[in-house]
Amino acid sequence: MAQYEPVIGLEVHVExxxxxxxxxNSSTAFxxxxxxxxxxxxxxxxxxxxxxxxxxxxxxIKAGLALNCQIAPFSKFDRKNYYYPDLPKNYQVSQFDLPxxxxxxxxIEVDGNTKRVGITRVHMEEDAGKLVHQGTISDSSFSxxxxxxxxxxxIEIVSEPDMRSPxxxxxxxxxxxxxxxYTGISDCKMQEGSLRCDANVSVRPLGQEEFGTRAELKNxxxxxxxxxxxxxEIKRQIKINEEGGRVIQExxxxxxxKGVSLSLRSKEEAHDYRYxxxxxxxxxxxxxxxxxxxxxxxxxxxxxxxxxxVEQYGLPAYDAIVLTSLKEMADYYEQCVEQFNNPxxxxxxxxxxxxxxxxxxNMEINDVRIQPAQLAKMLQLLEKGTISGKIxxxxxxxxxxxxxxPDIIVQxxxxxxxxxxxxxxxxxTDVLANNPKSVEDYRAGKNxxxxxxxxxxxxxxxxxxxxxxxxxxxxxxx
Amino acid sequence: MELYxxxxxxxxxxxxxxxxxxxEITRAVFxxxxxxxxxxxxxxxxxxxxxxxxxxxVDKSIAAGEKISPxxxxxxxxxxxxxxxxxxxxxxxxxxxxxVPPYNATVIERxxxxxxxxxxxxxxxxxxxxxxxxxxxxxxxxxxWDTDRVPGGSSGGSAAAVAAGETIVALGSDTGGSIRxxxxxxxxxxxxxxxGSVSRFGLVAYASSLDQIGPITRDVTDCALVFNAxxxxxxxxxxxxxxxxxxxxSYLTGDIKGLKIGVPKEYMGEGIDPAVREVIRETVKVxxxxxxxxxxxxxxxxxxxxxxxYLLATAEAxxxxxxxxxxxxxxxxxxxxxxxxMFMKTRSEGFGAEVxxxxxxxxxxxxxxxxxxxxxxxxxxxxxIKGDFDQAFEKYDLLLSPVAPGPAFKRGEKIxxxxxxxxxxxxxxxxxxxxxxxxxLPGGFVNKLPVGLQLIGKPFGEGDILRAAYxxxxxxxxxxxxxxxxx
Numbered sequence: 010m011a012q013y014e015p016v017i018g019l020e021v022h023v024e025x026x027x028x029x030x031x032x033x034n035s036s037t038a039f040x041x042x043x044x045x046x047x048x049x050x051x052x053x054x055x056x057x058x059x060x061x062x063x064x065x066x067x068x069x070i071k072a073g074l075a076l077n078c079q080i081a082p083f084s085k086f087d088r089k090n091y092y093y094p095d096l097p098k099n100y101q102v103s104q105f106d107l108p109x110x111x112x113x114x115x116x117i118e119v120d121g122n123t124k125r126v127g128i129t130r131v132h133m134e135e136d137a138g139k140l141v142h143q144g145t146i147s148d149s150s151f152s153x154x155x156x157x158x159x160x161x162x163x164i165e166i167v168s169e170p171d172m173r174s175p176x177x178x179x180x181x182x183x184x185x186x187x188x189x190x191y192t193g194i195s196d197c198k199m200q201e202g203s204l205r206c207d208a209n210v211s212v213r214p215l216g217q218e219e220f221g222t223r224a225e226l227k228n229x230x231x232x233x234x235x236x237x238x239x240x241x242e243i244k245r246q247i248k249i250n251e252e253g254g255r256v257i258q259e260x261x262x263x264x265x266x267k268g269v270s271l272s273l274r275s276k277e278e279a280h281d282y283r284y285x286x287x288x289x290x291x292x293x294x295x296x297x298x299x300x301x302x303x304x305x306x307x308x309x310x311x312x313x314x315x316x317x318x319v320e321q322y323g324l325p326a327y328d329a330i331v332l333t334s335l336k337e338m339a340d341y342y343e344q345c346v347e348q349f350n351n352p353x354x355x356x357x358x359x360x361x362x363x364x365x366x367x368x369x370x371n372m373e374i375n376d377v378r379i380q381p382a383q384l385a386k387m388l389q390l391l392e393k394g395t396i397s398g399k400i401x402x403x404x405x406x407x408x409x410x411x412x413x414x415p416d417i418i419v420q421x422x423x424x425x426x427x428x429x430x431x432x433x434x435x436x437x438t439d440v441l442a443n444n445p446k447s448v449e450d451y452r453a454g455k456n457x458x459x460x461x462x463x464x465x466x467x468x469x470x471x472x473x474x475x476x477x478x479x480x481x482x483x484x485x486x487x
Numbered sequence: 488m489e490l491y492x493x494x495x496x497x498x499x500x501x502x503x504x505x506x507x508x509x510x511e512i513t514r515a516v517f518x519x520x521x522x523x524x525x526x527x528x529x530x531x532x533x534x535x536x537x538x539x540x541x542x543x544x545v546d547k548s549i550a551a552g553e554k555i556s557p558x559x560x561x562x563x564x565x566x567x568x569x570x571x572x573x574x575x576x577x578x579x580x581x582x583x584x585x586x587v588p589p590y591n592a593t594v595i596e597r598x599x600x601x602x603x604x605x606x607x608x609x610x611x612x613x614x615x616x617x618x619x620x621x622x623x624x625x626x627x628x629x630x631x632w633d634t635d636r637v638p639g640g641s642s643g644g645s646a647a648a649v650a651a652g653e654t655i656v657a658l659g660s661d662t663g664g665s666i667r668x669x670x671x672x673x674x675x676x677x678x679x680x681x682x683g684s685v686s687r688f689g690l691v692a693y694a695s696s697l698d699q700i701g702p703i704t705r706d707v708t709d710c711a712l713v714f715n716a717x718x719x720x721x722x723x724x725x726x727x728x729x730x731x732x733x734x735x736x737s738y739l740t741g742d743i744k745g746l747k748i749g750v751p752k753e754y755m756g757e758g759i760d761p762a763v764r765e766v767i768r769e770t771v772k773v774x775x776x777x778x779x780x781x782x783x784x785x786x787x788x789x790x791x792x793x794x795x796x797y798l799l800a801t802a803e804a805x806x807x808x809x810x811x812x813x814x815x816x817x818x819x820x821x822x823x824x825x826x827x828x829m830f831m832k833t834r835s836e837g838f839g840a841e842v843x844x845x846x847x848x849x850x851x852x853x854x855x856x857x858x859x860x861x862x863x864x865x866x867x868x869x870x871x872i873k874g875d876f877d878q879a880f881e882k883y884d885l886l887l888s889p890v891a892p893g894p895a896f897k898r899g900e901k902i903x904x905x906x907x908x909x910x911x912x913x914x915x916x917x918x919x920x921x922x923x924x925x926x927x928l929p930g931g932f933v934n935k936l937p938v939g940l941q942l943i944g945k946p947f948g949e950g951d952i953l954r955a956a957y958x959x960x961x962x963x964x965x966x967x968x969x970x971x972x973x974x
Contacts, residue, residue, distance in 0.1 A: 092830055
């Protein structure tokens with residue numbers, strides 16, 4: 010049986026975080042009442058004309074630079090013509106043959122190897138509106154349209170077909186998201202739709218140069234969905250090949266609930282978008298000076314920051330990758346380290362309990378109540394021995410839930426660690442007296458008996474005894 | 488002469504001398520409309536109440552001793568493809584029969600600032616597609632010189648209203664000759680300005696890269712006054728040019744000594760009525776007599792203008808008119824089975840035959856596999872045509888030609904044959920493709936019907952055009968006397 014290799018390319022739409030829309034002054038704020046953020050221009054009323062929001066071009070150039078692209082000295086908008094009720098003009102202003110940026114790349118890490126994925130192009134376009142159906146699209150007798158999102162600026166980032174597994178595709182999307190977030194031009198929230206991803210997938214026998222026929226996958230609304238949809242699609246195509254069939258070129262839609270993809274339209278039914286230059290907008294001449302100016306506003310990007318974390322904080326590469334994958338997390342980390350100079354300890358806590366609790370509650374860093382200074386303070390208490398590691402976990406959970414200062418929690422719950430040798434010694438004596446069997450076992454060479462005895466001491470002190478001290482005293486007495 | 492047959496500048500003089508009031512002017516014009524509109528049918532919508540109210544405001548300003556602009560209190564008719572807040576704007580189409588814009592076109596804002604008085608919205612070929620106003624979905628406008636004949640188009644309502652005394656001045660729009668040809672047919676002055684000199688914001692688009700709003704008036708001075716009011720950069724129109732706007736009346740000196748005028752031979756050949764050619768040759772003599780140097784020249788790519796125009800204009804139109812789908816405003820087919828059915832039936836029933844013809848032509852020109860052969864090829868021709876003009880303007884200040892191959896034709900004469908109708912615009916299309924300005928000026932008569940001459944200028948050369956046009960008009964050779972009108 011032939012071995013198959015998947016070939017994957019991604020098309021990612023990113024909503025830009027400008028205050029106003031791409032061609033008018035309407036607000037881009039998310040979550041307003043339907044059709045609240047509209048005006049004659051974004052509603053496409055007869056006679057209106059677009060005027061390009063300069064910030065959108067600036068942000069698109071910024072994205073292009075962050076993705077190592079060449080910025081076009083001359084760029085223009087085109088009309089993409091198709092009929093849909095969420096598109097008020099029945100054409101979308103987009104870019105066709107002269108996109109704002111081309112020929113870039115980003116680097117991903119998979120299984121410890123670095124791989125470069127090419128970026129074909131970055132182009133600007135306007136978003137469409139949203140249809141609202143009563144019930145489902147098939148049984149609703151009418152649909153309502155909300156044009157708030159119409160004209161919200163987007164960039165589309167098209168990759169080369171350079172990815173060879175769902176893991177690589179995921180890593181690419183993670184990295185792309187991190188880079189875009191770092192530049193500050195988008196929130197990249199997949200749930201709110203400010204980051205959307207389509208995939209082009211084909212398979213070919215391993216060793217074959219030529220690409221197989223591809224399918225375009227749409228409607229993956231999370232990283233998990235992308236991963237699942239790709240695995241499903243690759244299996245589907247391999248199965249067709251093995252059964253002697255032929256994969257057809259088509260657009261398929263991922264159904265997350267059912268875990269399957271369904272054909273949306275075949276190549277024959279594909280739209281002819283009849284692109285042509287948007288005559289209502291003049292072509293843009295992008296000066297080198299402007300590009301250089303924008304370049305100076307680029308922040309430190311994930312790769313640079315990751316390298317710096319290894320260098321400056323002596324972190325393992327893995328820690329550095331995880332911490333820098335989200336700008337907010339890296340910022341949080343650095344604020345914390347500034348006040349508690351044990352980089353690895355801080356990393357362990359953020360990657361450990363911190364992330365665990367955050368993920369369990371589906372939270373983002375900005376929602377977390379613990380301030381970096383509070384985490385630093387807790388780590389100081391731990392370092393000084395005021396609290397034990399075990400107590401620290403309890404305190405941390407309290408802090409996470411309430412946002413209170415660690416010393417307040419320690420005082421209120423009486424959780425200060427007992428490090429008074431005399432106090433612990435008397436409890437150790439009691440425990441040994443009450444557990445002669447274990448004492449005997451230990452002396453007979455059963456080392457695990459010591460663990461039991463330590464546990465008994467901790468139990469007696471409600472976990473507050475300094476564990477190091479307990480160990481030391483027990484061994485002495487035994 | 489009756490008030491309604493005076494010019495804006497004459498009325499302005501009378502207003503500031505307090506010989507008449509703005510309200511009297513407005514009443515006179517509406518009186519004239521009542522008298523002749525049945526025969527002419529220039530208007531789709533009349534706005535008498537607001538007009539009279541606006542006129543009274545002007546009278547208050549005058550009474551208060553305020554300085555008023557040259558267009559204050561002057562009745563102006565607006566082609567029904569310019570958006571007027573609160574006033575129906577139909578483009579003479581069933582698909583927009585009930586559309587009331589919530590905003591004003593920039594030109595309307597500027598006219599409001601000038602305190603001019605809007606009389607109403609004028610009839611036109613549907614979406615400005617046509618040369619006779621017969622493509623209006625509502626009714627056909629008649630030529631005031633001979634009501635069996637068309638007023639030209641697509642701005643036929645505006646030109647007829649000016650010629651018949653149903654307004655003092657008007658605005659039209661010109662994509663391939665839609666101001667100049669009706670001006671020629673109706674014996675009035677019509678200016679198609681340089682692309683980018685008048686804001687298109689609020690002008691319902693036919694072909695975005697060709698459309699331009701301009702004045703239709705009774706004389707050159709009024710033309711300059713209206714152009715002064717409506718031109719100039721508009722940040723709401725990205726194709727609007729930032730340029731230093733002169734006072735165009737400063738060009739009205741009467742002196743054209745040494746002006747170099749070329750007459751392109753391609754515009755004087757076959758296909759042009761010999762009687763029209765004769766009229767143009769007479770005007771050449773007038774210009775020479777005024778001290779201009781006139782000689783024959785050539786625009787070698789002229790013959791390709793018509794096909795290039797009909798590919799580019801229709802391609803843009805196919806996209807511009809896509810928004811009329813019944814979803815948000817205008818006509819909607821009510822019994823549709825689903826959304827696609829609604830789109831199709833709304834558009835099939837909402838658009839007229841010529842509009843549908845052009846949408847299909849344009850859709851085809853942009854289709855996969857045909858784009859290079861049609862749209863791209865037409866763009867190249869456009870560049871060549873522009874090059875022809877650039878070359879000619881290295882040698883000449885202006886070019887002189889007929890506006891149309893003949894005088895106004897009879898209603899129904901060409902409507903069944905689209906190609907014959909398209910040929911009516913052969914002298915005007917190239918100017919839109921090149922983006923340059925041109926005026927249509929009464930130049931003489933053929934069979935008692937007015938015939939215009941066209942003066943074509945360099946980009947933003949409206950000043951030179953108006954200078955020559957004014958000198959011609961003042962020479963007394965102007966043959967169209969409005970009081971000849973017997974309607």
